[in-house]
Amino acid sequence: MIESPLIREIVGDRFHKVILKLLATRFGPVSPELEAEVRSILDESVLDAVIELAAFSLDLKHFQAEMRAIPRPPEPWDPADEPDPSVEK
Numbered sequence: 001m002i003e004s005p006l007i008r009e010i011v012g013d014r015f016h017k018v019i020l021k022l023l024a025t026r027f028g029p030v031s032p033e034l035e036a037e038v039r040s041i042l043d044e045s046v047l048d049a050v051i052e053l054a055a056f057s058l059d060l061k062h063f064q065a066e067m068r069a070i071p072r073p074p075e076p077w078d079p080a081d082e083p084d085p086s087v088e089k
Contacts, residue, residue, distance in 0.1 A: 008042050015047040022054040023063065034064055046070055 016039050023030050023038075030038075041047055049070050057063035 008044075011044060012039075012042045012047065015044070015051065016041075019047070019050055019054050022051070023060065026054070027060045027063075030060070034060065037064070037067070041072075043073055046072055 019038050020030055020035060023034075038050065041050060050067055053063055053066050053070075057066060
C-alpha cells in the first residue's frame with residue numbers, strides 16, 4: 001500500500017480533533033502544549049492507542065504520561081525530505 005503524506009495528514013487531523021474533543025469533554029480545557037503534542041502524532045496505530053487513552057485515563061496528567069510512553073514507529077521515508085542534489089553546498 002502506498003502511503004501518501006497528504007492522506008496521513010488528513011487522517012491524522014481527524015484523529016486529532018476526536019482526541020482533543022474527547023479530552024476537553026472529559027477534563028476541561030486542554031493546554032496548547034498538550035494539543036501540540038497530540039497533533040505531532042501521525043502514525044495511525046499510535047493515534048488508535050491515544051484515543052483509547054483519552055477515553056480511559058483518570059486525568060490529563062495520566063493521559064499525557066501514558067501517551068509519551070507509547071512506542072513510536074519511525075516515520076516513513078519521504079523523498080521530498082531529501083536534499084536537492086542539484087544544489088551545491
